Amino acid sequence: MSTLVLDSASRWFGNVVAVNDVSLSIGPGVTGLLGPNGAGKTTLMAMMSGFLAPSAGHVTLDGRPVWRNTETYRQIGLVPERELSFGYLTGRQFVRANADLHRLPDAAAATERILEVVDMVEPAGRRLDTYSKGMRQRVKIAAALVHDPAVLLLDEPFNGVDPRQRMHLMDLLRRLGDEGRTVLFSSHILEEVERLARHIEVVVSGRHAASGDFGAIRRLMTDRPVQYAVQSSDNRTLASVLMAHESVRAVSLRGEHLDVQVGDLGSFAVDLPGLARQHDVTLFELSPSDESLESVFAYLVAR
Amino acid sequence: MNATIAKLALQALLGRRRFFLLLAFPVLLIGLVALVTALLDGEAAYEVLPNLGYPLVLPLVAILAASSVLGPEVDDGSIVYLLSKPVNRYGVAISKWVVALGATLVAGALPILVAALITGDSTRATALFVGAVVAGTAYSALFLAISAVTRHAVIASLMFVLIWESLLGNLFSGIAWLSIGQWGLRIGHEISSALPDPANLGYAIVASLLVTVVGAWFAGDRLRSFSLTGDE
Numbered sequence: 001m002s003t004l005v006l007d008s009a010s011r012w013f014g015n016v017v018a019v020n021d022v023s024l025s026i027g028p029g030v031t032g033l034l035g036p037n038g039a040g041k042t043t044l045m046a047m048m049s050g051f052l053a054p055s056a057g058h059v060t061l062d063g064r065p066v067w068r069n070t071e072t073y074r075q076i077g078l079v080p081e082r083e084l085s086f087g088y089l090t091g092r093q094f095v096r097a098n099a100d101l102h103r104l105p106d107a108a109a110a111t112e113r114i115l116e117v118v119d120m121v122e123p124a125g126r127r128l129d130t131y132s133k134g135m136r137q138r139v140k141i142a143a144a145l146v147h148d149p150a151v152l153l154l155d156e157p158f159n160g161v162d163p164r165q166r167m168h169l170m171d172l173l174r175r176l177g178d179e180g181r182t183v184l185f186s187s188h189i190l191e192e193v194e195r196l197a198r199h200i201e202v203v204v205s206g207r208h209a210a211s212g213d214f215g216a217i218r219r220l221m222t223d224r225p226v227q228y229a230v231q232s233s234d235n236r237t238l239a240s241v242l243m244a245h246e247s248v249r250a251v252s253l254r255g256e257h258l259d260v261q262v263g264d265l266g267s268f269a270v271d272l273p274g275l276a277r278q279h280d281v282t283l284f285e286l287s288p289s290d291e292s293l294e295s296v297f298a299y300l301v302a303r
Numbered sequence: 304m305n306a307t308i309a310k311l312a313l314q315a316l317l318g319r320r321r322f323f324l325l326l327a328f329p330v331l332l333i334g335l336v337a338l339v340t341a342l343l344d345g346e347a348a349y350e351v352l353p354n355l356g357y358p359l360v361l362p363l364v365a366i367l368a369a370s371s372v373l374g375p376e377v378d379d380g381s382i383v384y385l386l387s388k389p390v391n392r393y394g395v396a397i398s399k400w401v402v403a404l405g406a407t408l409v410a411g412a413l414p415i416l417v418a419a420l421i422t423g424d425s426t427r428a429t430a431l432f433v434g435a436v437v438a439g440t441a442y443s444a445l446f447l448a449i450s451a452v453t454r455h456a457v458i459a460s461l462m463f464v465l466i467w468e469s470l471l472g473n474l475f476s477g478i479a480w481l482s483i484g485q486w487g488l489r490i491g492h493e494i495s496s497a498l499p500d501p502a503n504l505g506y507a508i509v510a511s512l513l514v515t516v517v518g519a520w521f522a523g524d525r526l527r528s529f530s531l532t533g534d535e
């Protein structure tokens with residue numbers, strides 16, 4: 001059982017602040033690090049894995065700093081986003097080299113055991129440059145797990161992996177979390193994170209925007225004001241009906257469209273069809289005008 | 304020294320296309336010397352060595368070797384796979400240096416010996432070989448250190464060899480005091496006076512040792528602080 005702690009950690013490059021005063025603590029189980037591209041996830045990951053010095057603050061694993069501390073890698077398994085450039089090795093040779101670098105007493109057995117865990121025994125004899133993206137990802141995870149680390153850090157592990165392989169990877173990570181390991185993975189896709197992680201940390205523009213279990217984050221994301229564009233057979237009638245609904249904050253007419261600002265997404269979505277039918281209005285179109293993840297994140301930051 | 308790192312470095316060296324370039328240098332050098340010996344005589348052919356083989360082929364081979372064992376991994380960041388392990392960083396640097404040194408001696412110093420033997424005088428050949436071993440040792444450590452610092456390691460190393468040692472070294476004799484090639488020659492001079500005597504012997508020995516040790520140590524220290532900056 002290991003805990004990774006960031007204490008007011010910041011990192012800047014020149015005058016660009018990549019990570020701004022982030023404090024968080026990551027314990028056993030699967031944690032998702034969620035944020036849009038460019039939010040500083042990779043920088044955070046690099047600091048947590050000892051590959052970047054914090055410009056200010058501290059990053060520690062069980063109380064010991066990770067920067068310039070080679071011994072921490074006995075506890076950490078790292079799956080970088082970087083591609084493997086060891087294309088001339090077979091999967092087995094690559095995992096074995098990792099086992100050897102850890103000076104495992106029985107490196108050969110450890111290699112076979114972990115290849116089995118990631119279900120890569122059969123293709124392990126082939127060269128890495130013949131692998132699909134999902135296979136490479138699994139070999140990288142095998143290499144990171146071969147020394148049985150308490151902490152597993154994965155940077156965008158599902159990027160470019162096909163859906164079936166993604167399911168496999170998720171099952172694997174879930175299992176590792178259930179075993180009591182501290183598993184942290186980063187992603188910019190909400191669905192990925194909420195399917196896998198019990199605990200979610202959200203970063204936006206280098207800042208720690210939200211933290212909590214999946215339900216809390218989901219509520220934060222759905223209970224925010226959302227803008228809808230509606231087109232119906234009678235926009236004016238619908239406007240007056242909607243204005244009376246408690247979830248609606250504002251309604252305005254814009255040409256053929258009705259712009260509706262909604263405070264509570266859940267009840268609005270449930271009640272809208274009934275209200276329309278009740279007043280004999282036909283709905284032609286309903287489209288959220290700011291549903292992009294970026295606007296969700298922007299909301300979380302502004303909150 | 305870490306056997307796994309050394310093995311991977313050797314695979315990286317042999318597995319890339321650069322390896323053929325590394326192979327081409329000694330083949331061309333020996334071929335040229337053999338040809339001139341056959342057409343003219345050994346004395347004329349020998350001139351190729353102090354003017355081309357020793358001051359150019361040897362450092363170029365060292366640059367290729369040193370940048371092959373470390374450069375690409377640092378450039379594309381895949382060295383994190385080796386560094387996310389509880390492995391002493393100086394051990395990593397020394398292992399990589401040993402591989403680069405081995406390649407420099409095999410593809411740089413040894414061909415100089417063979418070529419020099421073709422031209423006759425075996426004492427002179429031994430002297431030049433000893434000089435090449437000394438210089439190759441220091442070169443490979445220096446170029447490894449440069450590879451650990453900058454993405455433009457090959458260019459920086461080439462500038463050191465071509466502009467500092469060759470161009471300026473020919474113009475100003477004082478540069479011999481700061482030229483790895485000249486230190487090697489000075490040490491070889493002890494064996495055969497066919498080699499020049501550009502600097503103080505004790506100084507040449509100490510300076511060569513210092514560059515080697517500091518170069519390897521510095522490469523290790525840079526690896527300890529290796530930073531992964533995102534593509535973001």
